[in-house]
Structures are given as structure tokens and as C-alpha cells.
Amino acid sequence: MSSVQNPNPANPIARTVASTQSEMTELVLPNDTNTLGNLLGGRLMHFIDMTGAMAAYRHSRTYIVTAAMDHIDFIQPVHLGNLVTLKSSVNRAFNTSMEVGVKVWAEDTQTGKVAHVASAYLVFVAIDKEGRRRQVPQLVPETPDELRRYQDALRRREHREAESARRKQVKLANAAQEEAAKNEP
Numbered sequence: 716m717s718s719v720q721n722p723n724p725a726n727p728i729a730r731t732v733a734s735t736q737s738e739m740t741e742l743v744l745p746n747d748t749n750t751l752g753n754l755l756g757g758r759l760m761h762f763i764d765m766t767g768a769m770a771a772y773r774h775s776r777t778y779i780v781t782a783a784m785d786h787i788d789f790i791q792p793v794h795l796g797n798l799v800t801l802k803s804s805v806n807r808a809f810n811t812s813m814e815v816g817v818k819v820w821a822e823d824t825q826t827g828k829v830a831h832v833a834s835a836y837l838v839f840v841a842i843d844k845e846g847r848r849r850q851v852p853q854l855v856p857e858t859p860d861e862l863r864r865y866q867d868a869l870r871r872r873e874h875r876e877a878e879s880a881r882r883k884q885v886k887l888a889n890a891a892q893e894e895a896a897k898n899e900p
């Protein structure tokens with residue numbers, strides 16, 4: 716996609732992190748688990764994507780797509796019958812993309828014990844109905860924690876860009892090698 720549309724006039728210039736905070740809770744049912752009775756990683760990733768999208772919607776107030784999900788740490792298993800709570804907020808808004816952080820806790824319904832079980836970072840890109848990218852409002856960090864996440868999000872973006880450039884280089888080098896092999900007598 717080449718051009719960026721004008722920002723939605725209904726969008727304010729900036730939004731706070733608090734205005735993007737989102738949360739959902741799910742009860743882990745048999746269909747969500749593997750043969751050991753633990754929550755499937757893919758199912759948890761779906762919950763993470765959904766909760767992350769809620770924060771991105773609240774920030775951008777337009778359509779969004781998931782561009783990347785990275786740095787997922789599965790810290791400990793979630794068991795059948797646990798309550799899983801996910802919390803998300805936008806860490807930083809760039810031009811058309813937003814980095815969202817999602818943190819996940821599991822609660823044992825019998826003991827009430829709560830454990831942090833996973834964390835992830837996702838990037839969502841704002842688009843219109845035709846799939847054209849849209850600018851997003853800027854994000855204003857207000858607390859020391861929000862400022863730390865805001866600064867870290869830029870470092871992660873630089874890391875993603877460097878990794879993406881490296882992968883492109885490898886792809887080009889492989890294509891050149893295949894082309895050279897084809898031309899060998």
C-alpha cells in the first residue's frame with residue numbers, strides 16, 4: 716500500500732493510554748484444551764489477538780488488521796476450569812500502526828490463586844473499508860510505567876524493522892543463488 720489517507724477528522728489529535736485499556740475474561744472449557752487438559756497455545760493467541768484488537772480499536776476508532784504478534788512468553792500452563800483474564804493497552808502509536816501490550820493471568824476458581832501466565836506485544840495497522848492505511852492519533856503516556864512502555868515500543872519497532880530488512884536481504888540472496896544455479900551449464 717502506498718499512500719496514507721488523511722486522518723479521520725472525528726479523531727482527536729492524541730489519546731491517553733488509559734482510554735485504550737481493555738480487558739476480557741474467559742472460562743477455560745474442554746474444547747480449549749490439549750490432551751493434558753491445558754489451554755492450547757493457539758487458543759490463548761486468539762484471546763491475545765482479540766484483547767489487543769480492542770485496545771487498538773479504542774485508540775484508532777477505525778478498522779484494523781493485525782500486522783505482527785511477537786515476544787509472546789508462555790510463562791506457565793493454564794488449566795481446564797481456570798478463569799483467564801487478559802488486559803491490553805496501546806504502548807505507542809506511530810504513523811498508521813500501533814503497538815499494543817497484552818498481559819494474561821489465570822485464576823484457580825477453587826483457591827482464588829492468580830498467576831501471571833503470558834505476555835505479548837502486537838502491532839495493528841489502521842485501515843479504511845477499502846484496505847487503505849489510515850493515520851492514527853498520537854498516544855500520550857501519562858505515568859512513569861506508560862512512559863517506559865512508550866520508549867520500549869520504539870526500540871522494539873527498530874528491532875522489527877532491522878529483522879525485516881535482514882529477512883529481505885536473505886530472500887534476495889537466495890533468489891540470486893537460485894538464478895545463478897539455473898544458468899550453470
Ligand SMILES: CC(C)(COP(=O)(O)OP(=O)(O)OC[C@H]1O[C@@H](n2cnc3c(N)ncnc32)[C@H](O)[C@@H]1OP(=O)(O)O)[C@@H](O)C(=O)NCCC(=O)NCCS
Binds near residue numbers: 811
Ligand atoms: C499489515 C499490512 C497492512 C502492512 O501493509 P504494507 O503495505 O506492508 O504497509 P507498509 O509497509 O507501508 O507499513 C505500514 C505500517 O505497518 C507497519 N508494518 C508493516 N508490516 C509490519 C510488521 N510485519 N510488523 C510490524 N509492523 C509492520 C509499518 O511499520 C508501518 O507502520 P507506520 O505507518 O506506523 O510507520 C499488510 O501487510 C497486510 O494487510 N497484512 C495482512 C494483515 C492480516 O491479514 N492480518 C490478519 C488478520 S486481521
